[in-house]
Amino acid sequence: MDMHKRINAAVARAVALGQTGKAPSQLSTALGYATTPGGARIRPTILMSVALACGDDRPELSDAAAAALELIHCASLVHDDLPCFDDADLRRGKPSVHRAYSEPLAVLTGDSLIVLAFEVLARAAPHAPDRAMQLVLTLARQTGMPNGICAGQGWESEARIDLSAYHQSKTGALFIAATQMGAVAAGQEAEPWHELGARIGEAFQVADDLRDALYDIETLGKPAGQDDLHGRPNAVASLGVDGAIRRLKDILSGAIASIPSCPGEAKLAEMVRLQAERLTPVVEPVQAKA
Template identity: 50%
Template sequence: MTQTAGSDLTRRVEDAIRRHIAGRCAPPRLGRAIEDAMLAGGSRVRPRFALGVALACGDDRPSLSDAAAAAIECLHAASLVHDDLPCFDDAAIRRGRPSIHVAHGEALAVLTGDALIVMAFQVLADVGDIAAERLPCMLAALSASAGVPRGLVSGQAMECEETADLDAYHAAKTGALFEAAGALGAAASGGETAVWRRVGARLGAAYQVADDIHDALGLGGEGKPTGQDGLHERPNAVSSSGMDGAVTLLRRHLDDAIDAIPGGDDADSLRALIREQTGRFLPAELAAQISA
């Protein structure tokens, strides 16, 4: 994907997010907290992936694809707000700014996360008139990624267990939302969801290993808290396999994701997007190993 094309995709994601959260009725303080959670920046990896899949599948209903991207980012933002709470990571900073519970209070942070989960479904409901026969599949994908037994809530809950399987933890905490992004992008464009779920699952696994490497190396880009896995004794690819093993695992997951992308006019652009998004998350020397 060219830099221009990537920039266009990013602008489309930002426009979709702003359009779908604008005008939501909320008490003023909650509304400000929701805007802080959604509009404070970030790489927008998941909604960009959803739109990339939609384009690969023809993107015949762009408004529906945009809603899918915005819905995915609502769930992702909700997970970050809840992750940062004192009962979990107790993180004071997110993306270089005070986290939601620091800026707005713990009670409003809990409600912000809750509101964003509900808002993800509201966004899809807003475009129900153009979704037609595609909406049930989209709703099923979104709900599976949010709850139990393999969604965000399950992944967060695994951190409360004495032990947790690394693959299952990664699949729920990170992979489920990437799977949903792939499925939503495909369903929004009338494509086959199963193959894009597989791509999303592999991409999610790669991204979680990258996050584990990031955490282990203490790379606090954009104010992201690090060292949390060791502090809370959570499953981590680096602690399980060492740094070299984690890099090898990341590369394998990334290659699997790229190999799973079906052929088509936009396949190369999507492959480039995946490599670019994964590589920019890592130190330059590790990114070079992954792209080699």
């Protein structure tokens, strides 16, 4: 099974756990709606790539970690789109969950996906209890406070924003979780993988800032111009388009250089390069909105 199919299968199994028994039908279907289609599944792809590079000796644990991470990411998107935050009508080219199902069900969908993520890790614990506990701790740290994605959302309510802390939490946290959880699932220490995740996360934040500034709603599959609309700090506002593009390339070069020594180091570096290529066309002016 190729990696993308493996990840999608793991996510599908995880979502199915929340759809069994006498579950309320609308909330049950909303879980599937919020997690499909999955797009590139970039965070679990990074996690799985790291696990494979480190040996992937407990594939059941790697699958659970990848699914749990993706569930947290999808939950964050559901909550991001709510009227109290971005009030976005579209996500991944289709109506956002609160538009398709109602605001109360969107809140419950996001909450349910978060809880389900940790259930998935708990269920995988028999395969390697010590690793599973570290996976739970790592994901919790990068999801909540003081430095996880909840903190990232919280920074938007502050009168003065620490741009570095904001980006590290808002976008970087789940990329740090991806690299660290991939290593832990394969029996490696988490800390050496922090820098790689942080650099990839920073690169994606800069790329997202560029997409938001340059692209239209049809290209993005979600509302454009949100940073400007909500007055958020972003790389384009700080550095300009050309400066943001240069910054993106510098970060990606640094990410490759930061990969810890491991059996699959060369393949992992190639994965990062492929992600760099995936990001680069996004910032080409020829596709920018008028």
